[in-house]
Amino acid sequence: LAQAPERPSVDLAATLGQGDAFDRVLIRAGVSRRDASAASALIAQTVDPGAIPAGTRIALTLGRRADRTVARPLDSLAVRARFDLDVSLHRTAAGLAMTRTAIAVDRTPLRIQGLAGSSLYRSMRAAGVSAKAVETYIKAIATRLSIGRDVSATDRFDLIVARERAATGETRIGALLFAGIDQGRRTLQLVRFAPTTTTDPQADPDAVEGDDAGRGGWFDANGQTERRAVSGMPVIGRITSGFGLRVHPLLGFTRMHKGLDIGAPRGAPIHAMTDGVVSFAGRTGGYGNFVKLVHGGGLASGYGHMSRIAVASGTRVRQGQVIGYVGSTGMSTGPHLHWEVWRNGGAINPRSVSLASAAQLSGPALRAFKARVARLLAVRTGT
Ligand SMILES: [Zn+2]
Incomplete structure (x- = not known):
């Protein structure tokens, strides 16, 4: 059967997608499984292939093959592995070899x-x-x-x-x-x-x-x-219900509202009011998706009705860190944050909290800071 002769080599470019595995991208581009995993393993000696940003281009050259029933061999590969590093692979008699070229930053x-x-x-x-x-x-x-x-x-x-x-x-x-x-x-x-x-x-x-x-x-x-x-509130919005006795909007009878409701658009980021440790992050009854933080000095804070939780139980958070996003989960009439603060286990008005504390730098830390x-x-x- 007569066939036109193949081109000796093919140059092509592959692009890393979001969450793409490095070797999968190569295989999709026509590289053999064997060459793809060898290339990926070499790259992994320098950088975590999973940390290469999505959208990164990979330049490939595939070489001559014995016949059309097999994949072309990977002859060379070039990729910006990091902001400050180019990596290229090229085929030698002993297999693929890697060259790293630093990019000045x-x-x-x-x-x-x-x-x-x-x-x-x-x-x-x-x-x-x-x-x-x-x-x-x-x-x-x-x-x-x-x-x-x-x-x-x-x-x-x-x-x-x-x-x-x-x-x-x-x-x-x-x-x-x-x-x-x-x-x-x-x-x-x-x-x-x-x-x-x-x-x-x-x-x-x-x-x-x-x-x-x-x-x-x-x-x-x-x-x-x-x-x-505490400069203000954990979320940018307006207070729609204060702390104290109120007629519950859904239940219809008077009861204690143990926190502040802050109306804000769904998805607005909710920030930790001060440094703390996440003692609970999950769904709980009328609070819906709820995060509780334990701070120093007998203080704790809770954040309810989140559309999404952004922290895990047991982790440390810093003041201002995003811990979740405004939603309307649990017993809620619309997107808002229910913010509760406790001192020694008792609910207090979040607006009454003053978390003023001062940390004085001294010694080596102060010298490092001045520099x-x-x-x-x-x-x-x-x-
Ligand atoms: Zn509330």
């Missing part, structure tokens, strides 16, 4: 300043700040002042976010590292800092990747004192 953070204007949120977004960084900034600043009452249009915001620029031209932006506001008569400067030794000492605080909770709390650059206070502040404040705007 500049980690100078990005500083953005501007006028607060009539809306701090809109002004910051217009200046190019991501929605997530704006949210983090406002939450940080709100631990020290009231955004609605204390911020005026002539105030200047000042923030620094983690940024990485690869020599190959790509840029990626990460977490908020510094949140400041210049109000003329006074300046507030907050620096994110992890004073505890539990933090990996090798971790670069300017890195874009990394555990956000591990970045630590917000410390005043001047006073070197972290003051924590961190100096380094961040030396970052120039917009470069």
Whole structure:
């Protein structure tokens, strides 16, 4: 049977999908199972193949084969395995061999300043700040002042976010590292800092990747004192039912409402009111999807009717960490958060809680913090 001769090699590109296994992508592209698993195993010696971001392109060259009944051999493969690393595989007499090429990455953070204007949120977004960084900034600043009452249009915001620029031209932006506001008569400067030794000492605080909770709390650059206070509510919304006796909307009779109801859109993030440990996360009766946190000083807090729970029982959470999302599960008439706070086991009005506590840095932690502040404040705007 006459057949046209095959091309000696084929170049193609595969793209990693969300949740795709590295070897599955190769097999879909026509690589043999054997070559695909060998390539995947080699890559795994350098990076976790599952950690390569979705959307990453894999360039492949498939070589000459003996006949059309078998898959072409994998001759070479090239992939951006990490933001700072190219990996390529090529076939040798002994099988596939790997070459790693580091990509230089500049980690100078990005500083953005501007006028607060009539809306701090809109002004910051217009200046190019991501929605997530704006949210983090406002939450940080709100631990020290009231955004609605204390911020005026002539105030200047000042923030620094983690940024990485690869020599190959790509840029990626990460977490908020510094949140400041210049109000003329006074300046507030907050620096994110992890004073505890539990933090990996090798971790670069300017890195874009990394555990956000591990970045630590917000410390005043001047006073070197972290003051924590419940700035407001665990979710942005309005109080639809207060603490105390009320006629229950579903049951129709008067009974004690042991918490605050905060009306908010379904899916709005719910934040831990302060640091704590998750003592319960699951479905329970009228509370629906419910999370209970135990804090220090005999204090505990509960969050009900969630559409989705974002933490597991037994884990530690930081103040402001997202623990779930607003919903209407359990005995509820519409999307809202039912927020309860207990002191020594008894329900108290969440609005009465003052969680002011101060942590003074000293010794090596204070020296490390001062160096961190100096380094961040030396970052120039917009470069
Ligand atoms: Zn309620």
